Amino acid sequence: MFRIMSYENVDLSGKKLLVRLDLNSPIDPKTGKIIDDTRLRIHAQSIKKLLEKDPALVLLSHQGRPGEADFTDLSQHAEILSRYSGVDIRFIPDIIGPTALNEIKEMRRGEVILLDNVRFLSEELIEAPPEVQSKTFLVKRLSPLIDLFINDAFATAHRSQPSIVGFPPVLRSCAGPVMIQEIRAISKILGETDSPKIFVLGGAKIIDTIRVIENISRKRLADRILTTGLVALLFQVAKGVKSNQYIMRVLESRGLLSLVQRARRLIIQGAPIETPIDYRVLRDNNEVSNDPAYRVSGAPLDIGEETIEMYSSMIKEANLVVMRGPAGYIEDPRFSVGTKILVEEAINSKAYVIIGGGHLNMFVPEEKRGLERIHVSSGGGALLEFLSQLTLPAIEALEYSYRRFWGGEN
Numbered sequence: 001m002f003r004i005m006s007y008e009n010v011d012l013s014g015k016k017l018l019v020r021l022d023l024n025s026p027i028d029p030k031t032g033k034i035i036d037d038t039r040l041r042i043h044a045q046s047i048k049k050l051l052e053k054d055p056a057l058v059l060l061s062h063q064g065r066p067g068e069a070d071f072t073d074l075s076q077h078a079e080i081l082s083r084y085s086g087v088d089i090r091f092i093p094d095i096i097g098p099t100a101l102n103e104i105k106e107m108r109r110g111e112v113i114l115l116d117n118v119r120f121l122s123e124e125l126i127e128a129p130p131e132v133q134s135k136t137f138l139v140k141r142l143s144p145l146i147d148l149f150i151n152d153a154f155a156t157a158h159r160s161q162p163s164i165v166g167f168p169p170v171l172r173s174c175a176g177p178v179m180i181q182e183i184r185a186i187s188k189i190l191g192e193t194d195s196p197k198i199f200v201l202g203g204a205k206i207i208d209t210i211r212v213i214e215n216i217s218r219k220r221l222a223d224r225i226l227t228t229g230l231v232a233l234l235f236q237v238a239k240g241v242k243s244n245q246y247i248m249r250v251l252e253s254r255g256l257l258s259l260v261q262r263a264r265r266l267i268i269q270g271a272p273i274e275t276p277i278d279y280r281v282l283r284d285n286n287e288v289s290n291d292p293a294y295r296v297s298g299a300p301l302d303i304g305e306e307t308i309e310m311y312s313s314m315i316k317e318a319n320l321v322v323m324r325g326p327a328g329y330i331e332d333p334r335f336s337v338g339t340k341i342l343v344e345e346a347i348n349s350k351a352y353v354i355i356g357g358g359h360l361n362m363f364v365p366e367e368k369r370g371l372e373r374i375h376v377s378s379g380g381g382a383l384l385e386f387l388s389q390l391t392l393p394a395i396e397a398l399e400y401s402y403r404r405f406w407g408g409e410n
């Protein structure tokens, strides 16, 4: 489907590879510790697969965003990756300084190092086309020491950032095990499914989600879009459902009120967007109640019983269910019920199911993960962008590299 090179078809023996992974994981703001290590487990397997081809690996990843509580260094990531892979992965607290460069120069085949959080470099936060990113310090300093770039960060493939799209214009580049597996599984499912197609969209990354909903609606990819979480609150306000102060404050404090107009436009254009009819609410006195959407008496932290029932009946009818983002504040078990039931309904239905993002992954029972009908993606935002655009900046950059260095068509 895509004209990209796979790591499977390249001789990597004795080569020094720069491997972009996505190790970005949820972090407990109090302890600074990783609370869900799904992505580390996945990437431990891809590190083992790459090592079978006898190269040396320089691993690169981001964690969190500046200013957020999950913006940490990658020392614990190296420890956990070493444990899961059984390979000694040395953490280097540097990215493009003399320490990192010397370490890379001295590496021998079979060795693996993990550089520090690439978002410690301010240039990494800027999105720009590959030709611009190929001139960043990250690319200029690391590429002379590297034989091949492997992009295995499917979950960040929607970002046109230097570590994702900057290397393919200057280095022979290919897709790694996770990237290949994701592209193949998702493309296969898309090729095999008919309507009804249902997207269940929640979570907190609203700006990304609204852009994706605009694409999905324009291309008529979904028969229904069931909203939950903060996305639901935004669309509820856009629909004119009476919303309490808490809801307005939450949207305002996150700078989301400016998106209400965009959400309203989608509704007017007939986008098939459903919002909850009730919520599970935390009141000021710490009691939990089930309130109708138009009369919420506190903080709506999960979808309510009737919404669960309504959404479940729609999911039962579907041939494809795509889920991204939790339906509530799942860190508190009192508000994880909606997410748990919707995931269960989807995986027990007859539909093909694509589940994206770390927060939902943990609700999928181990025994269901191997089913061909169910794809648990390492990506959240990237998954949705891929579904709605059928390509991603990272894939386009790999296609460019394929044409340039492997003689693919121009």
Ligand code: 3PG
Pocket (backbone or CB within 6 Å): 022, 024, 064, 065, 155, 156, 159, 379, 380, 381, 382
């Ligand atoms: C994700 O978790 O969605 C990816 O790691 C990308 O992170 P970002 O949204 O901070 O770019």
